[in-house]
Amino acid sequence: MVSDMRRSRRERKIGDKANKSPQTQPVKGSSFSLPPTLGAPGFAFLDNTRIDQLRERTFSLLEEHGVFIDHEEAVKTLKKAGARISNDGKRIHFPRFLVEQVIEDTPKSVTLCGKTEEWDHALPDPEGRFIMRTGTGAHGFIDGETGNYRKLKMTDVATIAAVGNHLDQIGFISHPFVNGVPERTSDIHGFAELVTLTPKHVWIQPYETENVEYLMRICALAAGGESALRKRPIASCIATSFTPLELKQMDVEAIIQASSYGLAIHACSLPTAGGTAPITMPGTVVLAAAEILSMLIVTQIVGSGTAVIATPLIFALDMRTGRSLQSSIEVMQGVSMSLQLMKQGFGLLTHTYGSGSDTPDVDSQSNAERSLLGQLVALSGADILGGVGQLECATVFSPVQAIIDNEIGQMLQSFLRTPDMDDESFAWDLLKEIPQGGNFLANQHTLKHCRATLDPQVFLRQARDTYEAENRRNVQEHARDIFRSILKKDPLANLPDEATIREIKKVVKAGDAKILD
Amino acid sequence: MPDLEERLDAIYENILDYEAKQVAELVKSEVEAGTDLQIILDDALIAAMDEVGDLFSEGVLFVPEMLMAANAMKAGMEILRPLLTDSDIPSAGKVVIGTVHRDIHDIGKNLVGMMLEGGGFEVIDLGVNVAPDEFVEAAAKHSPDIIGMSALLTTTMPNMPKTIDALHKANFEGKIIIGGAPVTLEFAETIGSDAYAPDASAAVVLARGMLTNG
Numbered sequence: 138m139v140s141d142m143r144r145s146r147r148e149r150k151i152g153d154k155a156n157k158s159p160q161t162q163p164v165k166g167s168s169f170s171l172p173p174t175l176g177a178p179g180f181a182f183l184d185n186t187r188i189d190q191l192r193e194r195t196f197s198l199l200e201e202h203g204v205f206i207d208h209e210e211a212v213k214t215l216k217k218a219g220a221r222i223s224n225d226g227k228r229i230h231f232p233r234f235l236v237e238q239v240i241e242d243t244p245k246s247v248t249l250c251g252k253t254e255e256w257d258h259a260l261p262d263p264e265g266r267f268i269m270r271t272g273t274g275a276h277g278f279i280d281g282e283t284g285n286y287r288k289l290k291m292t293d294v295a296t297i298a299a300v301g302n303h304l305d306q307i308g309f310i311s312h313p314f315v316n317g318v319p320e321r322t323s324d325i326h327g328f329a330e331l332v333t334l335t336p337k338h339v340w341i342q343p344y345e346t347e348n349v350e351y352l353m354r355i356c357a358l359a360a361g362g363e364s365a366l367r368k369r370p371i372a373s374c375i376a377t378s379f380t381p382l383e384l385k386q387m388d389v390e391a392i393i394q395a396s397s398y399g400l401a402i403h404a405c406s407l408p409t410a411g412g413t414a415p416i417t418m419p420g421t422v423v424l425a426a427a428e429i430l431s432m433l434i435v436t437q438i439v440g441s442g443t444a445v446i447a448t449p450l451i452f453a454l455d456m457r458t459g460r461s462l463q464s465s466i467e468v469m470q471g472v473s474m475s476l477q478l479m480k481q482g483f484g485l486l487t488h489t490y491g492s493g494s495d496t497p498d499v500d501s502q503s504n505a506e507r508s509l510l511g512q513l514v515a516l517s518g519a520d521i522l523g524g525v526g527q528l529e530c531a532t533v534f535s536p537v538q539a540i541i542d543n544e545i546g547q548m549l550q551s552f553l554r555t556p557d558m559d560d561e562s563f564a565w566d567l568l569k570e571i572p573q574g575g576n577f578l579a580n581q582h583t584l585k586h587c588r589a590t591l592d593p594q595v596f597l598r599q600a601r602d603t604y605e606a607e608n609r610r611n612v613q614e615h616a617r618d619i620f621r622s623i624l625k626k627d628p629l630a631n632l633p634d635e636a637t638i639r640e641i642k643k644v645v646k647a648g649d650a651k652i653l654d
Numbered sequence: 655m656p657d658l659e660e661r662l663d664a665i666y667e668n669i670l671d672y673e674a675k676q677v678a679e680l681v682k683s684e685v686e687a688g689t690d691l692q693i694i695l696d697d698a699l700i701a702a703m704d705e706v707g708d709l710f711s712e713g714v715l716f717v718p719e720m721l722m723a724a725n726a727m728k729a730g731m732e733i734l735r736p737l738l739t740d741s742d743i744p745s746a747g748k749v750v751i752g753t754v755h756r757d758i759h760d761i762g763k764n765l766v767g768m769m770l771e772g773g774g775f776e777v778i779d780l781g782v783n784v785a786p787d788e789f790v791e792a793a794a795k796h797s798p799d800i801i802g803m804s805a806l807l808t809t810t811m812p813n814m815p816k817t818i819d820a821l822h823k824a825n826f827e828g829k830i831i832i833g834g835a836p837v838t839l840e841f842a843e844t845i846g847s848d849a850y851a852p853d854a855s856a857a858v859v860l861a862r863g864m865l866t867n868g
């Protein structure tokens with residue numbers, strides 16, 4: 138492994154370079170007229186006509202078929218705002234004017250706050266970058282040291298926090314599923330542990346309606362009180378629709394409660410193409426979009442209007458076995474389309490899996506799938522790439538994989554920095570003077586830019602002899618070295634103090650007492 | 655008029671081509687022609703579904719193809735059912751299936767249920783969020799050969815052993831199978847269920863194997 142000194146020098150240099158390169162601004166939120174050219178960064182899977190078609194279908198699905206909403210209060214409020222309720226009283230039809238108005242009123246930017254400003258992330262990133270997030274909900278763990286699979290336990294939360302804390306691409310961290318604590322309050326236990334171990338922004342994924350309140354209380358304690366939390370929301374919260382076209386009680390409740398604390402909502406739809414959604418991706422994309430927009434409307438009208446991050450997580454059924462897939466090539470198409478629709482079609486912030494694989498282990502398939510997925514998602518302009526460390530279709534976490542993912546993330550960020558087109562980047566003076574047989578090895582221009590190239594810490598570039606001499610060490614073993622070094626590092630500063638941790642533990646206990654009864 | 659063999663073949667082929675309407679019509683005219691019901695059943699409908707089952711296990715047929723063939727076979731069965739006595743109606747066995755308490759993930763459970771139906775089982779689907787008591791009630795009401803439980807959340811998996819306890823207390827004597835993304839063979843063994851399958855195609859093979867092997 139390269140020494141820290143060299144590493145920091147590289148980071149400094151790359152940092153300098155990053156500051157200098159002008160970035161194209163992400164498309165800002167006009168929701169009703171498409172920008173004349175596709176936005177930055179430039180991967181245009183769909184042309185404007187196709188984006189328009191997806192958008193029109195989304196509007197008509199919302200208006201003509203509507204969404205089933207299982208929450209009386211919310212339905213009443215939506216009706217007042219102009220939504221049409223069909224006879225059974227729960228299917229809500231959203232007229233186009235209402236959807237358009239809400240999209241327009243929705244905040245188009247948000248800062249995901251850490252416990253101190255140093256860890257804040259403004260979205261969209263002013264330089265057109267993305268941030269990454271660790272995989273959520275995993276109940277299985279690939280031990281970083283042995284590489285063996287086992288159930289994820291409480292001490293692994295500390296490992297996930299440590300890895301998340303020290304990897305530069307990780308903007309925020311989510312809680313896994315923890316075994317060995319009462320199952321029904323596992324989200325509360327896992328979140329309480331995580332929030333005390335990281336100064337970075339954290340993600341809340343409630344498992345039950347009644348757990349939401351305790352998660353919020355813990356969050357407020359970690360932020361230094363409710364008003365401190367409102368000022369600097371150190372967490373954001375997921376709400377998921379029940380595909381096809383339904384919002385359950387818990388999710389409406391999560392939206393209401395989280396937005397009352399000012400937390401941003403990741404409005405998430407998880408359609409399974411061929412299962413809960415059409416097998417053809419345009420249908421799945423439109424279905425997901427309609428669900429996400431319905432959550433957006435609920436947030437703006439029933440909640441208190443906090444930021445919403447459109448989070449299409451597209452899945453597909455394997456037609457041979459009926460298993461759920463997150464990284465099939467059709468899913469990647471669907472995700473690319475969804476991102477373009479959400480970003481360019483509706484002007485919203487976006488979040489999806491930018492990593493993750495359907496294979497159970499940190500193997501070649503895993504790295505191929507996540508690299509493909511990551512590229513498409515990053516190039517489609519997603520603001521957040523989730524799924525770091527995630528395996529087996531979002532059910533397993535591997536810290537070693539997370540370290541590899543971080544480096545893939547660095548590569549993608551480097552790629553996204555559109556090169557300048559000026560004399561300096563053309564090396565124009567040199568090009569014009571290069572003699573026959575000349576080279577660019579030792580000149581000022583190469584020296585000046587040599588540290589702007591990505592210097593990988595995990596990916597290898599050895600010659601065969603070195604490879605053999607090192608007993609064929611591969612990427613995984615390098616990543617494992619880094620994993621070990623991370624575990625030896627001191628915890629980061631600005632974590633909740635002992636007194637706060639005690640208070641948090643009391644809330645966990647209170648949650649157990651109430652919920653497990 | 656083609657001979658009987660050819661006519662039965664046509665029903666068989668139409669099942670393999672997922673032509674539910676055709677199958678119904680052909681079965682109807684066969685009944686009208688006075689052909690022995692048992693022959694229509696065994697040599698056309700069941701023979702076709704056996705073939706479909708084999709093709710599916712070999713990975714030749716995909717999930718929706720299997721399901722559509724099952725639908726076509728069902729369309730033929732609907733014509734025969736009123737004419738058959740209960741004991742003549744073939745069934746690979748009876749299965750009660752549901753997603754456990756506090757869990758609303760349903761697509762895996764639906765798929766397993768449909769595939770079992772396709773595999774010749776009679777399936778009673780209790781839906782999602784099914785409490786142990788409801789499984790017990792259904793066991794008493796339907797006397798299934800197999801009860802299948804699905805759980806997708808680690809938080810709801812403990813409802814599987816709870817349901818198994820309740821079923822045992824109620825003296826349920828059939829088999830209990832479980833599944834869902836977080837469920838593993840190890841878990842299935844520790845909670846005292848009879849078997850587990852990682853996906854729907856395995857579930858059909860499993861269920862068939864259980865009943866033929868006793």
Ligand code: B12
Pocket residue numbers: 273274275276314342343344345375376377378379380381407408409412413452454458459460461529530531532756757758759760761762763765766801802803804805806807808809831832833834835836850851852853854855857
């Ligand atoms: C789609 C999905 C949803 C949809 C479900 C829609 C629906 N109509 O079912 C929605 C959005 C509603 C949802 C909600 C939630 N979900 Co969810 N969901 C998923 C996802 C992505 C896919 C599940 C799926 O549909 N698979 C497709 C089917 C076909 O596969 P399957 O169910 O595994 O079934 C196959 C086999 O397991 C087997 N099988 C299944 N049942 C049975 C039964 C028997 C008897 C047999 C033999 C075999 C068998 O055969 C099936 C067919 O091949 C999974 C991730 C995953 N990899 O599973 C997360 C996942 C299961 N969900 C998760 C979570 C946390 C939730 C929520 C709590 C999130 C939230 N805050 O809203 C809620 C919980 C709601 C509740 N109380 O149940 C976590 C669970 C984490 C954990 N360890 O517990 C997962 C793993 C995602 C994650 N990483 O966070 N979810």
